[in-house]
Amino acid sequence: MNDSPSMPAPSASGTAPTADRPYEHRELMSFVRRSSRLDKRLQKAWDNYADTYLLDLPQVGGRELSVSPDFNFDHAFVKRTWGNSHPMIVEIGTGQGENIVAAAQNNPDVNFLALEVYRPGVAHALLKAGKYELANLRVAEVNAPDLMAVCETGLLNEVWTFFPDPWPKTRHHKRRIVQAPLAAEVHRALKTDGLWRIATDIEDYALHVHEVMDGRDDFDNIGTRIVSLPTEHVSKGTADTAASLPHADFTESERFDGRVLTNFEKKGIDAGRVIHDFTYRAR
Numbered sequence: 001m002n003d004s005p006s007m008p009a010p011s012a013s014g015t016a017p018t019a020d021r022p023y024e025h026r027e028l029m030s031f032v033r034r035s036s037r038l039d040k041r042l043q044k045a046w047d048n049y050a051d052t053y054l055l056d057l058p059q060v061g062g063r064e065l066s067v068s069p070d071f072n073f074d075h076a077f078v079k080r081t082w083g084n085s086h087p088m089i090v091e092i093g094t095g096q097g098e099n100i101v102a103a104a105q106n107n108p109d110v111n112f113l114a115l116e117v118y119r120p121g122v123a124h125a126l127l128k129a130g131k132y133e134l135a136n137l138r139v140a141e142v143n144a145p146d147l148m149a150v151c152e153t154g155l156l157n158e159v160w161t162f163f164p165d166p167w168p169k170t171r172h173h174k175r176r177i178v179q180a181p182l183a184a185e186v187h188r189a190l191k192t193d194g195l196w197r198i199a200t201d202i203e204d205y206a207l208h209v210h211e212v213m214d215g216r217d218d219f220d221n222i223g224t225r226i227v228s229l230p231t232e233h234v235s236k237g238t239a240d241t242a243a244s245l246p247h248a249d250f251t252e253s254e255r256f257d258g259r260v261l262t263n264f265e266k267k268g269i270d271a272g273r274v275i276h277d278f279t280y281r282a283r
């Protein structure tokens with residue numbers, strides 16, 4: 001599989017992952033492995049469509065959902081797999097594939113790769129890809145940062161991370177997938193002017209994105225809507241109390257019109273939460 005001449009990409013920690021020291025800096029995962037049992041319908045989808053749509057990527061021995069650091073996600077692999085060199089968009093944490101399937105249907109001249117660790121989600125994405133006979137979509141059941149780490153420099157036009165798992169407890173914030181090391185890897189994988197689109201319905205995650213991303217000198221936040229969010233949380237209090245708290249001011253984007261309303265987003269809206277959209281352009 002690894003017949004490309006290009007070297008494995010360096011990891012965000014600055015040292016390239018190797019077979020005996022793979023992704024050491026990433027032992028804290030952004031997900032907890034859940035049941036991979038499929039019901040009859042999803043098992044049938046898997047049996048029918050995995051050969052066509054699921055990428056069988058080499059793993060690090062004994063580490064589920066990993067991608068071997070010896071693998072290169074590069075132009076040559078894209079050409080062999082998608083059969084062309086069209087622009088490439090990668091979605092990190094695709095859920096059930098609702099969004100990327102719709103995008104792939106609407107943009108046949110763009111290649112899409114969905115990354116997801118939850119097997120029933122992967123199976124749903126396969127089911128829809130098969131149902132709509134999408135030639136431009138592939139799905140990988142992998143830990144997304146592992147794939148980003150082996151992505152050829154400048155290969156991607158866009159990366160999407162919509163409604164990442166919130167990990168609300170402070171002691172779990174380190175598990176949030178939007179982190180400085182991933183940002184560095186996404187930046188390296190993107191073309192100059194490529195975009196990382198992020199959306200969340202969790203106010204504290206929006207602050208987290210702002211904290212991780214807005215001080216970076218390798219990305220520009222191209223949002224134009226000015227937002228001011230309190231940086232401390234009070235469970236009870238008046239509007240005056242809230243206004244007197246320290247605030248962070250930053251910019252967000254208008255809703256990305258390439259995003260369909262997924263179940264996750266709908267649940268957030270139904271619960272009265274505000275959606276925060278960010279667009280970061282790689283320098």
Ligand SMILES: C[S@@+](CC[C@H](N)C(=O)[O-])C[C@H]1O[C@@H](n2cnc3c(N)ncnc32)[C@H](O)[C@@H]1O
Binds near residue numbers: 161262
């Ligand atoms: C809250 S869901 C949102 C799904 C989808 N983006 C949407 O908007 O409907 C977050 C998804 O990210 C996936 N995920 C979390 N960490 C991941 C990782 N390291 N690699 C790939 N997928 C991941 C989870 O399994 C989950 O399906």
